[in-house]
Amino acid sequence: MKIGIYTPYLDSFGGGERYMLTIAEILSSDNDVDLLLDKNLANQDSKMLICKLSKHLNLDLKKLNLVKAPIGAGGNAMERIFFLKKYDLLFYLTDGSFFYSTAKKNIIHFQVPFENLDNSYWSKFKLSSWTLAIYNSEFTKDIIEKNISLPGEVVYPPVAxxxxxxxxxxxxxxxxxxxxxxxxxxxxxxxxxxxxxxxxxxxxxxxxxxxxxxxxxxxxxxxxxxxxxxxxxxxxxxxxxxxxxxxxxxxxxxxxxxxxxxxxxxxxxxxxxxxxxxxxxxxxxxxxxxxxxxxxxxxxxxxxxxxxxxxxxxxxxxxxxxxxxxxxxxxxxxxxxxxxxxxxxxxxxxxxxxxxx
The missing domain is CATH 3.40.50.2000 (Glycogen Phosphorylase B;)
Known part of the structure; x- marks a missing residue:
């Protein structure tokens, strides 16, 4: 499978990065996995960043492809529509924002129990492209599901x-x-x-x-x-x-x-x-x-x-x-x-x- 993974917080070394990059490590053993870099991340020394993350999180990330993508803040929506079509699966750690995805299967991950998510028709339209939401706890899931209608599942974070x-x-x-x-x-x-x-x-x-x-x-x-x-x-x-x-x-x-x-x-x-x-x-x-x-x-x-x-x-x-x-x-x-x-x-x-x- 061709898989894309995107987290806007990649340079923060937080719990969300451990979660998403553990998924990347797991999936890259049998699949072609791209770690998508937005404008901010692409302007950094991304290879050095991944090296630091790999060491800090004790993960094997050597098989990941680092790919600049029209995604996140400043990304072109039309370019993104065509860019994401090549992916069989897209994983996204949301910062509370959504975008319309054209990948075949789309999974959005919530780490934070956002109380005031955008519930507009436009936001609902963008969310309609997502297949599944995964949450780090029932607590997060219960809060988010008051605001969105999307099949959801709890997958507790990996702890060493x-x-x-x-x-x-x-x-x-x-x-x-x-x-x-x-x-x-x-x-x-x-x-x-x-x-x-x-x-x-x-x-x-x-x-x-x-x-x-x-x-x-x-x-x-x-x-x-x-x-x-x-x-x-x-x-x-x-x-x-x-x-x-x-x-x-x-x-x-x-x-x-x-x-x-x-x-x-x-x-x-x-x-x-x-x-x-x-x-x-x-x-x-x-x-x-x-x-x-x-x-x-x-x-x-x-x-x-x-x-x-x-x-x-x-x-x-x-x-x-x-x-x-x-x-x-x-x-x-x-x-x-x-x-x-x-x-x-x-x-x-x-x-x-x-x-x-």
């Missing part, structure tokens, strides 16, 4: 669960998420305050909180604010931690916290799936995560982890685990088992069924 192993466990609580000063989506302040409250009012001898995540230029002052808030408590920060060090941190930690979506009503500000939660579970951390977004699809409450609705529940569930090693060990085993449902192999099987059905 085999890369994460339990190590000798320490009295550590871990949370992984970007230190994002503008939106503060990962709720670092709230987690720090919760840990301090736990530490002040309970016997938490030896326990500590570890916060790891990416930090980009411009957010350093936000990290400084967090450090000031955490001063005098066993709270440690790991900005831009190396992958091997992060794996070690996962492996040594006993409990995993996730709070994105706390006090939010906009679904776009919640965790759309939760790859870091799966990674933590694979490494033997007990997830104690917010009951919002895609988290409840990953964690079976009271079985492979715990779901909470407010910070007092987060405190109580954490304390329950700290005080009960038997419970912690039991849930750890279930968490590891559960994480395997989100492996790259499961993803490959699901995608292959969709493509070759």
């Amino acid at each position: 669960v085999e890369d994460f192993k339990p190590l000798s466990k320490k009295k550590q609580i871990l949370s992984v998420g970007r230190f994002y000063g503008y939106l503060k989506t990962k709720k670092h302040e709230e987690m720090i305050t919760t840990f301090i409250n736990l530490y002040k009012h309970n016997d938490l001898k030896g326990w500590s909180l570890y916060l790891a995540g990416s930090l980009i230029e411009g957010d350093e002052s936000y990290l400084d604010e967090l450090k000031d808030l955490a001063k005098n408590y066993p709270i440690y920060f790991y900005p831009n931690i190396k992958h091997d060090d992060l794996r070690k941190l996962y492996g040594e930690s006993s409990i995993y916290w996730h709070a994105a979506g706390l006090n939010e009503t906009n679904p776009e500000k919640m965790e759309h799936f939760g790859i870091s939660t799966v990674e933590a579970m694979a490494a033997g951390c007990v997830p104690v995560v917010i009951n919002k977004g895609g988290q409840p699809e990953i964690v079976e409450d009271q079985v492979s982890g715990f779901l909470w609705n407010d910070l007092s529940e987060l405190e109580n569930l954490t304390l329950k685990l700290i005080e009960n090693d038997t419970l912690k060990s039991k849930v750890t085993e279930k968490a590891i088992e559960r994480s395997r449902l989100f492996s790259k192999m499961e993803f490959k099987e699901h995608i292959s069924k969709i493509i070759y059905a």
